[in-house]
Each structure stands twice: as C-alpha cells, then as structure tokens.
Amino acid sequence: MDMKKDSDLTHDSLDFAGGDIPRLFRAIFFPTLVGMVFNALLTIIDGIFVGHGVGPDGIAAVNIVAPLFMVVTGLGLMFGIGASVIASIRLAGGDVKAAGVITTQSFCVGSAIVLAISLPCLLVPSAMVGMLGSSDVLRDKAVDYLLWLLPGMVFLLIECVGLMLIRLDGSPRYAMMCNVVAAVFNIVLDYILVFPLGMGVAGAAIATSVSCVLGGALVLLYFVRYSSTLKFRRLGLSTGGFMPMARNTANMARIGFAAFLTELAMSVMMFTGNHVFIHALGEAGVAAFSIACYLFPVIFSISNAVAQSAQPIISYNYGAGAMDRVRKALRTSLAAATVCGILVSAGVAGGARLIVMAFISGESAAADIACSGLPLFALCGIFFALNIAFIGYYQSIEQAARATVFTLLRGALLVVPAFLLLPRVTGVAGMWLAIPLSELLTLLIILADYRPGARIRGAA
Secondary structure (H helix, E strand, O other): OOHHHHHHHHOOOOOOOOOOHHHHHHHHHHHHHHHHHHHHHHHHHHHHHHHHHOOHHHHHHHHHHHHHHHHHHHHHHHHHHHHHHHHHHHHHOOOHHHHHHHHHHHHHHHHHHHHHHHHHHHHOHHHHHHHOOOOHHHHHHHHHHHHHHHHHHHHHHHHHHHHHHHHHOOOHHHHHHHHHHHHHHHHHHHHHHHOOOOOHHHHHHHHHHHHHHHHHHHHHHHHHHHOOOOOOOOOOOOHHHHHHHHHHHHHHHHHHHHHHHHHHHHHHHHHHHHHHHHHHHHHHHHHHHHHHHHHHHHHHHHHHHHHHHHHHHHHHHHHOOOHHHHHHHHHHHHHHHHHHHHHHHHHHHHOHHHHHHHHOOOOOHHHHHHHHHHHHHOOHHHHHHHHHHHHHHHHHOOOHHHHHHHHHHHHHHOHHHHHHHHHHHHOHHHHHHHHHHHHHHHHHHHHHHOOOOOOOOOOO
C-alpha cells in the first residue's frame, strides 16, 4: 500500500485556518464521541464481568487499584491536552519542527513519569495496595490485579496523549479506531480470561493491559507511518537541550492540569458521596449511588468529546490571532454541549428503571433508592456539559488558571459542601442533587466571569 492510499485512509480534509467551523467540528466530534463512549462502556462491562465471574471481593479488589489507573489516565490527558494546545499554536505560526518536538517530549516525559510511579508498585506491591486501602481479605486479589495491570500503564499514557495529537494532525477517524479496536479487544479477552479460563481478577487485569498495549501500539504506528505533520523529532539530551524541554514540560502540565484535576475530582466526588450515602441509607444507599458513579464516566466522555473536538480548532485559530473564529468555535462547542447535555439528562431520567435493572435486581431496596434518585442526579447533565466545554475553551487559549479554578470549584470546593449540607435541608433528595447543584453554581460563576468581547491576552 503506497503512502498516498495510506493518507487517504487515515486523514480527513481539515482546514483549521479557513474551513467552515461547524463542519470542522462535526468532522472531529462524531469519531471522537464514538471512541470515548466505547472507552466508557468498557469500564461498565469490565465491572459486570468481574462482578459475575469473581464476586463482590473481585469488584472491591479492582476498585482498590482503580486510582492508579485514574492517575495514569489523568497524566495522559494532561500531557495530551497541553501538547495539543502548544503544538496547535506552533503549527498556526508555521513552526512544524517545534510542533514535532512538543509531540515527542509529551510522549517521553509522560512515559518517564508513569515508569517512576510503576516502579514502587512492582517492587513492593503488597505495601502499595495497603496504602490504597486494601484489607487483608482483599490483599491477594488486589496484588494480582495490580501486578498484571502495570505492563499496560505506559501504553495507556501513550494512547491518551496520542489520541489528542492524532486529532490535531487531521485524523479523528484513526483516533476513533484506536479507541474502538482496543475496547472491543478488551471486552472479548476479558470474557475469555474471566469465564472459560477462570483466571479471576488477574485475567481482567491481563485483558486491560493487553488492550492498552494494543491502543498504544496503534498510536505509535500512526506517528511512525501515517502522520502528515506531527513527526517524532530527536531530542537534545545536553544541558542546552534539557532546559527547553523542562520549560515545555512545565507549560504542557500547566495547560493540561485541569484535565488531571478532573480525574482526581471524580475520586473526591465518589469518596464523599459514599460517605454520605452509607451513613444515611446504609449499604443499599451506597449500592444505589454506585450506579450513578458507573454512569458518570459515560456522561463525562460525551461532554469531553465536545471539548476535545473544539480544542484543535480553537487553539489553531488562537495561535493565528483569528479571534472571530475562536469565538465562533466556542459558540459551536456550547451549542453541541447544550444538545448533548439535554439528551443525557433526558435519557438518564427517562430510563432510570431500565438502567438500574441492568446492574441490580429490581426488587432490592437499592433499586428503589436508585430509581427515585437517578432522575434528580440526571439534572447535572446539561450543567456538566457546559462546564466542561468552557474549561476546555480556557485550556485551548492557554488560560490554565481559569480552567484549574473552575475544575476545583465543580470537583471539590462546591460538591463536598453540597453533599454535606444539602441533605440537611432537603433530606435524601439533597444527596442526589448535590452534584447537579455544584455543577449549576460553577456554571453561574463561569458565566459571570466570561467576557465574550474581550481580547485574550497573548493573542496575535
């Protein structure tokens, strides 16, 4: 197959500088949405397999190790968004070589950090799962899951970073393929290893690791074989080359930090919600709330698909000083976020009973709690989607401080007090309304701060 055919298969015609913005957005959005939803559904299906194939202890062991997976994903998003924004601006200025250097640095530095995190997990796994909260009963299963998960972690980082840069390079369909192929492979291998082969949590971890390796390998293949603009560049390892790399790394981390914070914020939300629900409603309450927690990654993926689809368009035109196109791209993103948010809210509220019955028996006490609570929780959909769109916009124009502050507001500073105080006023309903309220308050603060006519500092 010659390079011309390769290019036709992997690249879309995306003119960030002069193309119609709604059309550009649609070309990126639908492949991105499909890939991200597949990834989110993977988490749900993985949990179902472990639950039925291993039992409650298996799910608990997986949840003990889950924060490591979330940290690596957060690092991948941080470096991916940071590198994509900076590379977009360099490309808009015609500096293709600098964009390639940024791309290479994001992979190398991110991988080095993940290896540094993995080393103590490999050397003292029992101590690490203990630090993550494992009990003696769960320790062996948690250690098994951790050790088999580690080989895939660097490739997970590579996949997360690479997907955003592949979209910037004009290949959203290839990025979608990386997501979908890895997810389908994980589901099939998960079933084989957990059920017919009876490998338990170790089998689930092996399936996840292999799928991460596959996704990361497809990303690397793209940059070696298919990339049209963003090429790997040799990095200088001398003192003179190290300092620019350190500055670029710090800049990538600063711009993308809000994405990393979002992953941590989901952990804060889950921890606080579990605490409130178990004290008020016991184990049945926690089981009901866990269904909302399983839905949240799907809601996040849909909203994040909007933000990530707008990001290369906004960053490129921001770098070119085309602020009218930047604002038009933001309006397109907000319109898409509104539609997606309404559909998510309506789907969760209207399909609450069907969703609950997919996870637990419809006759249980937890099912009654969840069926009455999910329609209230569903109100967060539209507010959440708009918040993620605005946060993505500020990341795209190098306004990292705003993105970080708004992420902290919705992820911790508002949601924790809402969980603790709202139930005292409205009872059980307040526990379900805590997340929607924190998202609504964050949106009102963002709207109060936003100045649509203001010229962004640093724009050409």
